[in-house]
Amino acid sequence: MSPTAAPLNAxxxxxxxxxxxxxxxxxxQQVLRVEAEETLxxxxxxxxxxxxxxxxxxxxxxDALRDHLGLTGTHIGCEHGVCGMCTVIVDGDAARACLxxxxxxxxxxxxxxxGLGKPDDLHPLQESFSRHHALQCGFCTPGMLMSAYDLLDHxxxxxxxxxxxxxSGVLCRCTGYRHIMDAVSDVAQQNPEGVPAxxxxxTGQLLPRSSTGGPGSSAEDELQSRGPAEITLxxxxxxxxxxxxxxxxxxxxxxxEVLQDTDRVARCLPxxxxxxxxxxxxxxxxxxxxxxxxxxxxxxDIHVTExxxxxxxxxxxxxxxxxxxxxxxxxxxxxxxxxxxxSLLSADAELFMVGKIAxxxxxxxxxxxxxxxxxxxxALDATARGEEPTQAQAPSAVAMFTRLMSQRAQxxxxxxxxx
Amino acid sequence: MKAxxxxxxxxxxxxxxxxxxxxxxxxxxxxxxxxxxxLLPVLAMRLGRPKTLVDITRVRELAELQDDVxxxxxxxxxxxxxxERELARRVPLVGRALPWVGHREIRSRGTVCGSxxxxxxxxxxxxxxxxxxxxxTVVGPEGRRRVPAAEFFTGAMSTVLAPAELVTSVxxxxxxxxxxxxxxxLARRHGDxxxxxxxxxxxxxxxxxxxxxxxxxxxxxxxxxxxxxxxMAQAVSQHGADEKALTTTLAEAVDQIAAEVVTASDxxxxxxxxxxxxxxxxxxxxxxxxTDSRRRTHA
Numbered sequence: 001m002s003p004t005a006a007p008l009n010a011x012x013x014x015x016x017x018x019x020x021x022x023x024x025x026x027x028x029q030q031v032l033r034v035e036a037e038e039t040l041x042x043x044x045x046x047x048x049x050x051x052x053x054x055x056x057x058x059x060x061x062x063d064a065l066r067d068h069l070g071l072t073g074t075h076i077g078c079e080h081g082v083c084g085m086c087t088v089i090v091d092g093d094a095a096r097a098c099l100x101x102x103x104x105x106x107x108x109x110x111x112x113x114x115g116l117g118k119p120d121d122l123h124p125l126q127e128s129f130s131r132h133h134a135l136q137c138g139f140c141t142p143g144m145l146m147s148a149y150d151l152l153d154h155x156x157x158x159x160x161x162x163x164x165x166x167x168s169g170v171l172c173r174c175t176g177y178r179h180i181m182d183a184v185s186d187v188a189q190q191n192p193e194g195v196p197a198x199x200x201x202x203t204g205q206l207l208p209r210s211s212t213g214g215p216g217s218s219a220e221d222e223l224q225s226r227g228p229a230e231i232t233l234x235x236x237x238x239x240x241x242x243x244x245x246x247x248x249x250x251x252x253x254x255x256x257e258v259l260q261d262t263d264r265v266a267r268c269l270p271x272x273x274x275x276x277x278x279x280x281x282x283x284x285x286x287x288x289x290x291x292x293x294x295x296x297x298x299x300x301d302i303h304v305t306e307x308x309x310x311x312x313x314x315x316x317x318x319x320x321x322x323x324x325x326x327x328x329x330x331x332x333x334x335x336x337x338x339x340x341x342x343s344l345l346s347a348d349a350e351l352f353m354v355g356k357i358a359x360x361x362x363x364x365x366x367x368x369x370x371x372x373x374x375x376x377x378x379a380l381d382a383t384a385r386g387e388e389p390t391q392a393q394a395p396s397a398v399a400m401f402t403r404l405m406s407q408r409a410q411x412x413x414x415x416x417x418x419x
Numbered sequence: 420m421k422a423x424x425x426x427x428x429x430x431x432x433x434x435x436x437x438x439x440x441x442x443x444x445x446x447x448x449x450x451x452x453x454x455x456x457x458l459l460p461v462l463a464m465r466l467g468r469p470k471t472l473v474d475i476t477r478v479r480e481l482a483e484l485q486d487d488v489x490x491x492x493x494x495x496x497x498x499x500x501x502x503e504r505e506l507a508r509r510v511p512l513v514g515r516a517l518p519w520v521g522h523r524e525i526r527s528r529g530t531v532c533g534s535x536x537x538x539x540x541x542x543x544x545x546x547x548x549x550x551x552x553x554x555x556t557v558v559g560p561e562g563r564r565r566v567p568a569a570e571f572f573t574g575a576m577s578t579v580l581a582p583a584e585l586v587t588s589v590x591x592x593x594x595x596x597x598x599x600x601x602x603x604x605l606a607r608r609h610g611d612x613x614x615x616x617x618x619x620x621x622x623x624x625x626x627x628x629x630x631x632x633x634x635x636x637x638x639x640x641x642x643x644x645x646x647x648x649x650x651m652a653q654a655v656s657q658h659g660a661d662e663k664a665l666t667t668t669l670a671e672a673v674d675q676i677a678a679e680v681v682t683a684s685d686x687x688x689x690x691x692x693x694x695x696x697x698x699x700x701x702x703x704x705x706x707x708x709x710t711d712s713r714r715r716t717h718a
Contacts, residue, residue, distance in 0.1 A: 031435050036424035036470075057427035057472065060459075079420055080460035084524060093500060093527035099459045100528065103427050104452070104474055147524065168609040169522030241684040292537060292576030293450055293458060293467035324465040356464045366683030367540045368575045371640035374681045 034103065044108045046071065047115030048202025055102045062086040062097035065112060073113040073142050077171075084170030087143040087150075088112050094150030094169075113142035116149065117199040124196050125149060125187050132183040136174035143170040148184045152195035160185045228282040229301045231317045233331050238350035240366040244373045245346045250384035252312040252336040252343045258384045259314050259334065262304065268379035270372060275299070281307075287320065291368065296322040296357070312336045312343075326355015345380065347373045422462035429474040433558060433587065436475055440583040441560055443471035451475055451585045453496050456521065456529035457537040481587060492590045495533070499526035510591050511711075512551055512600040512618060516543040519602075522610040532586045535568075540575045541612040541637035543604065549644045550600075550618040550634040553591045559584030575640040597623040599712025601704035604637075605696055607687065613637035614688050615696035619704035621651060623712045626659065628652040633673065633705060635697050638682045645676050651705060666706055673701040 034040045039054040046069060053059075053068040062079075065071045065088070077085035079098045086097040089111040117123035122130070125145055135141045147170045151158060158166060163181045172180060187195070248255075258264050262283060266272045269287065276284035281304040289296045300320025307314050313335035321327040329352040336343040351369055382388070428439045436451075443449020447470035452458055454476075461467045475481055481496040484505060491509055493502060499520055507514025513531075520526055520534065520543050534544040535555060548555075548568035555566045560583050571578050580586070594600075604616035615637045622630035631651035636642040650672035658664040677697040684690045 030431065031439065032427075032429040034427045036426045040427070056424065058422045058424055058462075060421075063421075080463040081456065081525065082460075084522070087524055090527070094524045095527050096456075096524050098463070099456055099525070101427070101452070101455065101459070101472075103429075104455070104476065150523065165609045166523075169524045237686070239685060241690075243684075243690065244681065290577075291574070292578075293461045293469065294576060295467055324468075356466060366685040367638075367640045370681045370683040371574065 040103050042102055042106050044105050044110055046110045047112060047198075047200060053102060057101065057103050059102050060098050061088070061090075061100040061102050061105060061110070064102035065097060065110075071112050071114050075139055075142050077139070077143075082171075083140075083143075084147060085140055085143045087146040087170060089146060089150060092153075094147055111146075111198060111201060113145055115198050115201040116145060121199045123149075123199050124191070125152075125184070128183040128186045129180070132179045132186070134176065134179040134183040136176050140170055140172045140174075144172065144180055148187070149195055149198075151184070152188055152191065156188070156194040157192045158188055160188075163188075226284075228278040228284070228303070229319070231301055231303050231319050231329070233317060233329055233350070234352050236352070239353040240349075240351040240369050242347070242349045242351070242366070242369050242373050244348075244370065244377055245344060246374070246377045246381075247339055247342060248345045248377065248381035248384075249342045250336075250381045251341075252338050254384035255336040255343055255345060255380060256309065256312045258380060259307075259312075259336075262302075264383055265380070268383055269376050270379075281305075285318075285320070289368070296325045298322045298325075298328060300328075322357070325357040326353060328353050328357070345377050347377055349373065420463050420465060422459070423465055423468045425462075425469055426471045427474065428471060429477055431477050431479070433478055433480060436473055436478060436585060437558060437560055437583060439471075439473045440585065443469075443473060444582045446470060448582070449473055451536070453481075453530045453533045454498060454528040455533075456525050457533060457539065475585065483588075490590050490592050492588050493531045494588045495530060495586055497530060497532070499529050499531055499534070502531055509593055510551075511594060512547050512602060512620065513544075513591060515600065515602040516547045516618065519543050519604050519606075519610075519613070519616070525610070532589055535571070535589060536578060536580060536586045538572050538574075538576050538578050538641065539612070540640050540642070541614075541616075543602075543613070543616060543618075543636065545572055546616065546618045546634040546636035546642040547602075548589065548591070549642050550620050550632055551591055553589050555586050556588045556590065557584050558587045563587075569644060572641045594715055595622065596716060597629070597712055598715055599623070599708045599710065601707030601709075601711060603700040603704045603707070605700065615693050615700060617697065617701040617704040619701070619708040621705065621708040621712050623709070626655070628655045628709070631705065631708075633676070633701050635676070635680065635701055638677075638693050638697055639680050643676070643680055647672060647705065651709075655709065662706060662710075665709070666702055669705050670698055670702045673705070674698045677701070 034057050036057060039056050041052060041054050043052045051069055053064045055064055062074055062076050065074050074088055074097055075085040076098060077083035081096050081099040087094050088097045090108055117126045125148055129135060147167060151166050163184055263274050266274045266285060271288040272285060274283055274285050283302045285302050286297060286299045298320035300318060302316055302318040304314055304316045315333045317331050319329040330349055332349045334347050336345050353365060357365055430436045430439055440449050449471040450469035452472045452474050476496045481494045483494040484497050485492040486509060491506055499517055503517045503526060521529060531544060534542055535548055538545055553568045555571050557564050557566050559581055566579060573579060599621050601619040604613045606613050613636060618634045620632045621628060628651045631647040633647050634642050634644045654665055654668040658668060677694040682690050682693045
């Protein structure tokens with residue numbers, strides 16, 4: 001396809017997306033703007049050949065290479081930068097193609113596994129992989145080859161015992177690492193001056209362009225009103241356990257007073273609010289967690305299973321979901337014991353997480369939970385001593401509060417009846 | 420997964436970046452993108468859905484790397500691998516920490532300032548910035564302000580940045596006479612997020628300790644900075660060059676800090692193990708920093 005045969009709408013969107021700065025007349029600077037549903041024409045070089053793609057802003061380099069240019073040698077694994085399958089060379093350095101937006105790459109020089117060699121003229125790395133049988137299923141091979149190329153390009157003569165660490169950016173799920181390291185080590189030793197040049201770059205023809213991979217559509221999530229759900233905690237190991245013990249000024253009696261009022265308790269938890277009181281100590285609640293770009297809104301059930309006035313302790317189970325992030329189930333025990341004029345307030349929680357929050361997890365989920373519980377105990381102390389917690393204001397607590405007041409009396413009666 | 424749709428804006432002047440961020444804020448929320456190595460996973464998993472991304476990589480002044488007297492200034496669009504190549508010796512603690520940041524393939528696109536602004540609790544660079552008393556330059560609708568690293572981080576992935584503000588550069592002091600550094604980390608796979616890590620800075624005057632700072636990361640909702648001048652000075656005056664005795668005494672001091680930090684148990688490590696890691700890695704980093712300070716009697 002010739003560049004002049006580009007779809008008219010792409011051309012239009014490109015023209016409309018250039019805006020002249022209203023300021024300084026001589027030094028006119030441009031702001032490129034592409035709306036989510038528009039496409040942008042991006043020109044770069046792939047394997048030494050000029051290429052053009054019309055992409056929506058959200059299209060990654062890996063998708064542009066595979067879907068728009070038909071270069072399916074670059075594999076996609078996790079699509080969030082962990083596995084290294086999609087490793088390519090961008091402007092001389094290895095990069096994860098799934099973590100690059102095609103629209104950011106105007107003018108970039110890209111090399112993929114297709115540029116490394118040809119079936120009848122393999123690159124020495126490819127030959128070495130073949131000789132050492134450095135693959136089983138072959139899925140990681142393009143990533144391994146490109147990462148190895150980058151390594152030997154920048155660190156020729158890299159020591160063999162450093163290879164496992166230096167090659168750790170690409171995972172092989174067949175766990176055939178030993179043969180892969182041997183294959184890379186061979187090429188490193190045979191080429192102490194640097195990695196041999198790629199064998200299939202720069203034959204001067206425009207790469208094909210296809211129009212697949214549109215801008216996509218966005219879906220909004222909504223909360224349905226419903227009755228209480230039964231909560232059963234899994235018997236497996238919790239994803240995160242939190243144990244916070246803090247000496248606070250409020251007495252156990254004062255804390256117990258607050259623990260009796262679930263709405264006030266909820267307001268001690270940053271970002272939390274009660275949505276519905278089902279009676280019988282069952283509630284529907286929402287908690288919003290905002291951590292930089294991460295914005296989650298968990299909606300779910302809470303069931304206070306035990307209230308022990310003698311020991312000033314309560315137990316509760318909860319389960320909640322976020323449309324994108326996944327789900328959390330929790331068992332929580334709160335207790336206040338007399339301690340040096342105040343109380344020793346303890347919060348123990350077992351959290352079971354499923355979905356992306358758990359993946360994203362590693363220690364982050366734990367860190368955030370531990371911090372939230374620490375804030376919670378402080379706010380609980382402040383509330384018990386008659387101060388309103390400042391940080392822990394629930395988003396629409398005031399509106400909820402009036403509605404809940406009428407329901408509160410009923411649930412209190414229920415609670416007393418059960419004892 | 421694919422990211423949810425968003426608009427893309429690419430200004431070439433800093434003023435325009437701020438104006439675009441303000442505009443984005445009023446139309447559903449925007450986010451700065453430079454290397455995108457932390458942001459794209461968040462978008463791909465749809466844990467965040469900003470309506471607009473403002474690309475700052477074509478703003479020329481943000482791509483500057485300045486080596487001044489006593490400090491280096493790293494612009495917001497400067498990639499980690501460039502700093503690793505060009506400045507590892509000038510700012511040794513940064514140089515020692517960078518190989519731990521993701522993998523080469525990540526550092527080739529990820530920026531130093533981006534890692535600071537993202538403020539992941541287990542990230543290396545925020546800990547380094549705290550340990551070195553680095554200063555961030557922040558620009559927004561109200562103008563320019565300089566924020567010390569100690570005031571910048573407010574929690575997990577949270578900072579003092581207002582919605583239309585961005586970090587434009589970070590200024591990192593170069594070593595002074597008698598300063599030494601240590602950096603330790605443990606991760607499940609090299610390049611993965613740290614289970615726990617520690618950065619240390621010790622300054623000596625002859626055989627006496629005049630300053631000692633320890634930063635633990637990966638253990639709480641943000642990196643934990645502690646001044647350890649007193650226990651470090653005592654330990655050194657007591658044990659001098661006896662590294663083994665020094666280690667034992669320091670471990671007790673670090674252990675006290677570890678016991679205070681609010682940390683959690685998860686599939687990767689229990690609370691006790693994380694605290695133990697803090698003690699072992701923190702002590703090791705301090706001892707390394709002390710040994711390292713000998714090599715730099717003159718700045």
